[in-house]
Amino acid sequence: MTVTSIATFAAPASSTGTASACVSPLAPTSSYPTEAGAVVYVYTDSxxxxxxxxxxxxxxxxxxxxxxxxxxxxxxTCRKKPHSSAA
Known part of the structure; x- marks a missing residue:
């Protein structure tokens, strides 16, 4: 099984695009809330x-x-609170 941070797939700082351009824009097919208020989103890839x-x-x-x-x-099992979307 391969588990890795999504940051691994982020565009390099010198790239003209954004990191989100490297990630599939597909809508989640399902989601599961965590006890701490975060959400695990599941996507069906192309x-x-x-x-x-x-x-x-x-x-x-x-x-x-x-x-x-x-x-x-x-x-x-995840107990981390959701990340703030404000940068």
């Missing part, structure tokens, strides 16, 4: 695989075997 991102700890996960159960389990 190749049919699933990926998830947590608004609490920032974990981004992708594998060919990622399932809804993986995302639900992360939501059940």
């Amino acid at each position: 190749d049919g695989s699933l990926s998830s991102e947590c608004t609490g700890c920032g974990e981004y996960a992708w594998t060919l075997e990622l399932t809804e159960i993986f995302a639900w389990h992360h939501a059940w």
